[in-house]
Amino acid sequence: MKKLLEFKFGWLNKERLLFLLGILVLLVGLFSYVTAGEPNVRPPQELLFTADEQAMGETPEAFPFEQISQIQWPETERQLFTLLDAPQLDLPAPEPPELDVPLAAPPAFPQPASSGNKNIYKEGGDK
Amino acid sequence: MKYTFRNISLALITVLFITCASLPAHAEQSLDEQFTEDMKNFTPVLVEEGLELARKYMLAERFDLAERIFEAMYAEKPHTYKLYYEYASFLERQGRRNEAIEKLETCVNEVDLFSYDVQVMLGRLYFHEQNYSKAARAYEQAGMVNKIYPKPVFYWGVSLVLQGLKGEPRRAFQLLEKRHPNSFYVPLGWSIYHYHGGEHAKAKEFLDKVDEGGELSAFYWVFKSALYMQLKDYDTAKAALDKALEVDVLYEGILTNQAILAVLSEKNMGKAVKAIETAKEYESFNELIMAEAFVNIRMGKMDEARKALTELLQDGRTLYFANYLMGVIFVQDIENVMRDSKLSSEEKQKKADSISEKAVGYLNYAANGDNNFFPAFFLLAKLQFNRGDFDQALVNFQKASQAMPDNIQVQTFVGHCYLKKNKFNNARKAFEALLQLDDSNTHALNCLGYISAVTGNTQQAEKYFKTTLNIDKRNKYASQQLKKLDDLKNRRER
Numbered sequence: 001m002k003k004l005l006e007f008k009f010g011w012l013n014k015e016r017l018l019f020l021l022g023i024l025v026l027l028v029g030l031f032s033y034v035t036a037g038e039p040n041v042r043p044p045q046e047l048l049f050t051a052d053e054q055a056m057g058e059t060p061e062a063f064p065f066e067q068i069s070q071i072q073w074p075e076t077e078r079q080l081f082t083l084l085d086a087p088q089l090d091l092p093a094p095e096p097p098e099l100d101v102p103l104a105a106p107p108a109f110p111q112p113a114s115s116g117n118k119n120i121y122k123e124g125g126d127k
Numbered sequence: 128m129k130y131t132f133r134n135i136s137l138a139l140i141t142v143l144f145i146t147c148a149s150l151p152a153h154a155e156q157s158l159d160e161q162f163t164e165d166m167k168n169f170t171p172v173l174v175e176e177g178l179e180l181a182r183k184y185m186l187a188e189r190f191d192l193a194e195r196i197f198e199a200m201y202a203e204k205p206h207t208y209k210l211y212y213e214y215a216s217f218l219e220r221q222g223r224r225n226e227a228i229e230k231l232e233t234c235v236n237e238v239d240l241f242s243y244d245v246q247v248m249l250g251r252l253y254f255h256e257q258n259y260s261k262a263a264r265a266y267e268q269a270g271m272v273n274k275i276y277p278k279p280v281f282y283w284g285v286s287l288v289l290q291g292l293k294g295e296p297r298r299a300f301q302l303l304e305k306r307h308p309n310s311f312y313v314p315l316g317w318s319i320y321h322y323h324g325g326e327h328a329k330a331k332e333f334l335d336k337v338d339e340g341g342e343l344s345a346f347y348w349v350f351k352s353a354l355y356m357q358l359k360d361y362d363t364a365k366a367a368l369d370k371a372l373e374v375d376v377l378y379e380g381i382l383t384n385q386a387i388l389a390v391l392s393e394k395n396m397g398k399a400v401k402a403i404e405t406a407k408e409y410e411s412f413n414e415l416i417m418a419e420a421f422v423n424i425r426m427g428k429m430d431e432a433r434k435a436l437t438e439l440l441q442d443g444r445t446l447y448f449a450n451y452l453m454g455v456i457f458v459q460d461i462e463n464v465m466r467d468s469k470l471s472s473e474e475k476q477k478k479a480d481s482i483s484e485k486a487v488g489y490l491n492y493a494a495n496g497d498n499n500f501f502p503a504f505f506l507l508a509k510l511q512f513n514r515g516d517f518d519q520a521l522v523n524f525q526k527a528s529q530a531m532p533d534n535i536q537v538q539t540f541v542g543h544c545y546l547k548k549n550k551f552n553n554a555r556k557a558f559e560a561l562l563q564l565d566d567s568n569t570h571a572l573n574c575l576g577y578i579s580a581v582t583g584n585t586q587q588a589e590k591y592f593k594t595t596l597n598i599d600k601r602n603k604y605a606s607q608q609l610k611k612l613d614d615l616k617n618r619r620e621r
Contacts, residue, residue, distance in 0.1 A: 091608055091611060093546050093574075094570060094574050094604055097536075099536060100536065101502070101506045103425060103455060104448075104500075104502035105391055106390060106391075106418040107417070108356045108387045109412050110285070110380065111289070
């Protein structure tokens, strides 16, 4: 603290430093005031580039329907298709059939007390 | 005169009748008197004498008196296994198996007597009580003491198998093979070992090695019936049970398997019910109770089945099939709740959720036992699929499909699980596998069409739907989707 109070660097002592800082604050304030626009009026934006008709070529049309299948879709694009284009198809997934689980037949004596047996399942499982 | 003669003859007949009627009472009375006298002279410590006396009353069919003699001797805790053995045999013949076990356990634990006969009997009693871990211990001890007979080592191995163990039974059967290479118990043991590992063909191979011309135990025939029931050869199973009856008409397990055979082979459930009722008069194996529950479920008597199974599983018995049947009952409960028109959809869902938790618990146990029980996987997967838990459903459908790769339903649902998860590549593979099994499966074709369409391959989708319509012209889904594809095509062309 003591060192800070006795700050001195060449001719730049504490008082001169504070004076210069004060001038700097005033300048920044003045600059902001001058460059600020009016309320609710935006400054015009700069145009970053202009379209080069020649370089762009023609605007593409919808992708030919017949050729969709020939595209080697990368996975990400395929997912995009699923997200964006598939809903247009409005295809519902086929409903799963009624799952008929036949009752497994009881095991005969002697049967292990705690374990199962693979091959009991049968009776019209396949349809 | 006439009347006097009639009176006299009537009186004579009455006297004769009374005499005849009182004769057995006299005889009995005299036996009771004899017993009182015998007991006066009887010293309970002299076991041989006491056993002789008990035998005398057993022959006279006065089992109550014989038991009093046994009790008197038992109270003295004499240091000879013979009393415990004879007393237990007596109790077993009376159908009091648990008391017989208690007496033999006293002999082994408290009186500290070791006998081959006692251990074998204890093993047999535990075996028929289906307490396989204790049976294994008793048979093991008997087998270690006496190396002459193959029976204890064989039953030691079988008890280990029936506990659901895998490694230990091998050791027992290897020991049996070493000690008694020519005994029929050796191939029988290996056959049982493979049977419970689910390898039925191998089990049959070993059983075929047994020379049926020799003297075989009733257990052999009972096991053969069980194996052939698995192989769906019910005639051979029936013939085996008839043989078992020839060998030992009282052997426990014959009636149970006859009942189960009726359940499996008879289309008429009435016959199966009758067979179960007959078996229940004499036997109370877990398998019989489970078969009865199975029949009750099939006949829609859910409450009866539930009651029997709850009792069966009460003392923590780990019966995979009983757990499976409980799962079946709860799944049925869920279906009933969903059909209940009095409940609002929220109430239905709440109720169904709480029931399905129970069902999943039972089915999980049944499915993930030591050996996998695939019907339980299948049912569990169905339940999870209907609840919208597609990840778990997929795991269980896949496990079921490992055992049943040719099962079309399982394959279909593997595909649908992937569809629900939007994993189209996997779903495509599953449905293509399904087409390999059945190339005219229109459902698989429709699913493949759908997958092709939503993944951008509309041409392929058209092909699939057209193939479906070639097989089934009235297939609604295919014609509707084909129309939608056409509309889209026209819109884009415009």
